[in-house]
Amino acid sequence: MTTVGPMTKKILRVLDGEAVWPPPVWLMRQAGRFLPEYRAVRATTTGFMDLCTNPELAAEVTLQPVRRFGMDAAILFSDILVLPWALGQDLRFAEGEGPILPPIRDAAGIDALDVTRVRGAIRPILETVRLVRAALDERQREGEGEATLIGFAGSPFTVACYMIEGGGSKEFAHVRAMAHGQPELFAVLMDKLVTSTITYLSAQILAGAEVVMLFDSWAGVLSPHLFRTHVIEATAKIVAALRSRFPRVPVIGFPRLAGMMLGEYAANTGIQGVAIDTSAEPGYAAAMIPATMAIQGNLDPLALVAGGAALTREAEAILQALKGRPHIFNLGHGILPQTNPEHVAALIAQIRAA
Numbered sequence: 189m190t191t192v193g194p195m196t197k198k199i200l201r202v203l204d205g206e207a208v209w210p211p212p213v214w215l216m217r218q219a220g221r222f223l224p225e226y227r228a229v230r231a232t233t234t235g236f237m238d239l240c241t242n243p244e245l246a247a248e249v250t251l252q253p254v255r256r257f258g259m260d261a262a263i264l265f266s267d268i269l270v271l272p273w274a275l276g277q278d279l280r281f282a283e284g285e286g287p288i289l290p291p292i293r294d295a296a297g298i299d300a301l302d303v304t305r306v307r308g309a310i311r312p313i314l315e316t317v318r319l320v321r322a323a324l325d326e327r328q329r330e331g332e333g334e335a336t337l338i339g340f341a342g343s344p345f346t347v348a349c350y351m352i353e354g355g356g357s358k359e360f361a362h363v364r365a366m367a368h369g370q371p372e373l374f375a376v377l378m379d380k381l382v383t384s385t386i387t388y389l390s391a392q393i394l395a396g397a398e399v400v401m402l403f404d405s406w407a408g409v410l411s412p413h414l415f416r417t418h419v420i421e422a423t424a425k426i427v428a429a430l431r432s433r434f435p436r437v438p439v440i441g442f443p444r445l446a447g448m449m450l451g452e453y454a455a456n457t458g459i460q461g462v463a464i465d466t467s468a469e470p471g472y473a474a475a476m477i478p479a480t481m482a483i484q485g486n487l488d489p490l491a492l493v494a495g496g497a498a499l500t501r502e503a504e505a506i507l508q509a510l511k512g513r514p515h516i517f518n519l520g521h522g523i524l525p526q527t528n529p530e531h532v533a534a535l536i537a538q539i540r541a542a
């Protein structure tokens with residue numbers, strides 16, 4: 189029988205600085221529309237938020253990729269936009285269009301966000317975390333594997349992007365204009381997001397999350413000066429608060445498209461693992477990051493769509509580039525809905541046999 193101790197799980201060993209070979213693997217957005225069993229559950233709900241706030245169903249879809257592929261992690265099924273929703277901003281997901289929120293562009297809109305609402309609003313999400321953790325502990329007792337439960341939130345800057353823009357955008361021009369032109373106002377929003385993200389992630393950890401990840405998908409749209417303030421400093425505040433309270437729970441940061449700022453991000457945020465995006469050359473990224481810090485990534489989701497020799501070649505290059513240092517194999521961005529699940533199975537088999 190295996191010991192149910194935190195240090196037995198591969199992902200926790202890697203985040204503790206150990207070069208585990210072959211590396212553990214999970215995939216960003218691994219629970220989603222590319223899986224027929226996800227689409228079947230999703231079809232029973234009226235909207236995406238109904239799925240996120242139904243603990244039994246959300247726990248079920250969280251576990252689906254663990255059961256099908258034997259992933260080394262289960263990532264909580266939820267969304268980064270649950271936090272603005274918990275702060276009182278309306279949110280809906282239009283079919284095939286992505287998230288839609290009433291844009292916040294002034295002081296009144298920022299003042300209306302209610303930090304005291306968060307604790308109550310996130311209750312169903314925390315119940316999902318408890319259900320998934322219980323199911324994973326049960327799987328481990330039964331000898332069915334040792335998946336690590338990853339909780340998450342959006343990073344304040346990326347969440348602010350959607351809140352101010354009112355949804356997705358190519359450029360996030362309103363956000364960047366506010367950050368440059370009305371820095372005091374933007375700082376008020378960022379402070380509220382830092383505070384409520386600490387509340388949200390602390391609650392996920394208390395409910396059973398063993399690792400937490402911060403998704404900063406739009407970090408790369410900022411100039412270096414603003415990147416330091418709104419990506420590095422904001423992340424550092426969250427990590428410091430979490431680590432003082434939960435010193436054994438590692439934090440993974442994903443500063444997508446950070447480019448030349450990656451080294452500063454790794455050195456100055458206090459994180460234990462850094463997720464690198466598809467554009468990062470793994471060898472160069474590794475040189476910018478302390479040798480004991482875990483790197484997560486960074487297969488192109490389109491290589492996974494293509495499958496075959498292209499997929500094998502891309503995955504092998506990443507495995508070899510990061511061999512000998514702490515690495516968690518993952519994608520460089522979320523899995524795409526058109527991905528063939530057989531390609532995912534082939535990738536996992538390739539990594540296990542490395």
Ligand code: CP3
Nearest residue numbers: 216217218219220236263264265266267268286403405522
């Ligand atoms: O990784 C997982 O399996 C856990 C769940 C998860 C979702 N979103 C579920 C989801 C996670 C970790 C996220 C993070 C997220 N959400 C990010 C950061 C990562 C990234 O991709 O950059 C961002 C920017 C969002 C915001 C968001 N949510 C967008 C832009 C969209 C629409 C685009 C799309 O892919 O559909 C969503 C919806 C969403 N979040 C879906 C899922 C499974 C699809 C909705 C559906 O099934 O109807």
